[in-house]
Amino acid sequence: MRLLVSLLLCLCIPAALAAEANAPKLDVGKGGECVKDTQWMRKNHMHMLKHQRNETVRKGVRVEAEAFKACVECHASTSDNSVTAREDSFCVGCHRYAAVKIDCFECHASKRKEALAKKETK
Amino acid sequence: MSDIDTQRRQFLKTSAGAAAIAIAPGMMLYQTAHGDTAEASSKVRWGMLIDTAQCKEGCNDCVTACNKENGLSGKTGTTDSQWIRKIEIKDISNGHTVSLPMMCQHCEHPPCVDVCPTNASFKRADGIVLVDRHLCIGCRYCMMACPYKARSFVHETLEDQNPDVPRGKGTVEACSLCVHRIDKGQIPACAEACQNKAILFGDLNDANSEIHKKVRSVATVQIRADLQLNPGVRYQGL
Ligand code: SF4
Ligand code: SF4
Numbered sequence: 001m002r003l004l005v006s007l008l009l010c011l012c013i014p015a016a017l018a019a020e021a022n023a024p025k026l027d028v029g030k031g032g033e034c035v036k037d038t039q040w041m042r043k044n045h046m047h048m049l050k051h052q053r054n055e056t057v058r059k060g061v062r063v064e065a066e067a068f069k070a071c072v073e074c075h076a077s078t079s080d081n082s083v084t085a086r087e088d089s090f091c092v093g094c095h096r097y098a099a100v101k102i103d104c105f106e107c108h109a110s111k112r113k114e115a116l117a118k119k120e121t122k
Numbered sequence: 123m124s125d126i127d128t129q130r131r132q133f134l135k136t137s138a139g140a141a142a143i144a145i146a147p148g149m150m151l152y153q154t155a156h157g158d159t160a161e162a163s164s165k166v167r168w169g170m171l172i173d174t175a176q177c178k179e180g181c182n183d184c185v186t187a188c189n190k191e192n193g194l195s196g197k198t199g200t201t202d203s204q205w206i207r208k209i210e211i212k213d214i215s216n217g218h219t220v221s222l223p224m225m226c227q228h229c230e231h232p233p234c235v236d237v238c239p240t241n242a243s244f245k246r247a248d249g250i251v252l253v254d255r256h257l258c259i260g261c262r263y264c265m266m267a268c269p270y271k272a273r274s275f276v277h278e279t280l281e282d283q284n285p286d287v288p289r290g291k292g293t294v295e296a297c298s299l300c301v302h303r304i305d306k307g308q309i310p311a312c313a314e315a316c317q318n319k320a321i322l323f324g325d326l327n328d329a330n331s332e333i334h335k336k337v338r339s340v341a342t343v344q345i346r347a348d349l350q351l352n353p354g355v356r357y358q359g360l
Contacts, residue, residue: 054277057254060162061244062305069285107290109283116282 027086029075035065037079042094045071049104068108081115166248167230168299169326169354170313171333171342172222176320179221182208187224187315191300193284203274203289205297206312216316221359223312223321226251226272226297227345227353234264234273243294249326249354258293265294269346270353272296299323326354 034041036048048066055061064070075090076083083091084105091110095102109116188206189196198204206225212218232251235243242257243264253264253273265273273296280290286302289295300310308314313321325332336342342356 053256057252057256058244058246058303060248060305061159063159068288072285106279107283107288107293109285109288111282113285116285 002078024097026090026093027077027079027088029077029083029090030073032074034074068104069113072108072110073112076110076112076115081112082110084110135274162246162248162250162305164247167354168249168304169228169324169333169356170299170310171322171336171356171358173320173322174220174222174357174359176318177221177223177316178318178320179210179219179288181221181318183244183315183317184208184223184312184321187311188297191284191303191311192287192298193280193282193289201277203276203295205272205274222357222360224270224272224345225312225355226268227270227297227351227355228297228299230352230354232351233267233269237263237267239263241288246301249300251296252298252301253294253296254289255290255293255295260292260294262294268296269349269351294322 022032036044041048049068049071052063052066053068055063056067072083075087077089080086080089083089084102087093087096089105091102128206132137144274185206185208186196188194192205194203198207208221210219210221218321226249228249229239230245230249232243232245235245236283238244238262240259242254242259243251244254245251260275265275273294276289276291277295278291283289287298300308300312303310310321310322313323322333322336324331326334326337328334336358337356340358342358344353344356344358345360
């Protein structure tokens, strides 16, 4: 049994390390402390978003820190204000790597509100 | 964990976290301090009263404000979204005309909700009828069922939407009573923009509200009241 565990560990650790090394380099934008830790968010952000969207749209419960807008606000690039504009943009970079299509931005704004406001007054 | 990552964490640990205080691992205090987390209440019935005597012919301020607030193009072609329209009606027997804004009437018994096959059209507890675009498949049954022609279909890909008003191709939309503003305690953009005070917004159920008092004291009508949908939008002087 012990042998099996250590064998598994031996196999897993290099794999995990390799995954970290190959992980996409992202432009995290302003970044900062998230509502949950990074690893939790990597794994579960979609569940959080889906839960929050139902609460917000259907019941009117608006938790500011967990709002979709808040994600964009923190993670839009500080150079182009977007989470999708470039290969290494916060959302695109990871979704490319994981080969998962993002539908969110067909409706949701992918830029900071201030950037959009600026564009309007131009 | 990569080097950069650990450094970043270290940096975050040492930097003065002015905006957030950790109350438990992964949970920040600002989560509880900010945002209106109250659910829409069924004790409330949001509605509007439109005074046609105050509404000026040719004035389009409410429509312009709506377009700006919700990021609509303002075009009025057959495939353009219009959430609110100004209409002029004329009594052909004597030529008397009235001008009024027309939008989703936020029916108590909304046919759009009845026909929706996906549950995307729904009525919120406080009476606001909305489309949950996450579920809408764009079948447009609701557009056909609405007696007020209140809904529009988004035909083209959209960009740079207002972050408060997500909207996109392939889904149906209509006046949301500016739900994103109501949840912040503001009034709808059209009501705010009307200089003639022709649009009165409020809670029809609240005995102390201006709209409740006015509906009780002056004669108001619902458009196509014969359909018994009990719209939340009422008109005065029709
Ligand atoms: S006016 Fe039309 S879209 Fe609005 S609630 Fe009534 S049926 Fe639905
Ligand atoms: S177009 Fe969307 S909201 Fe309207 S009936 Fe079909 S699924 Fe429901």
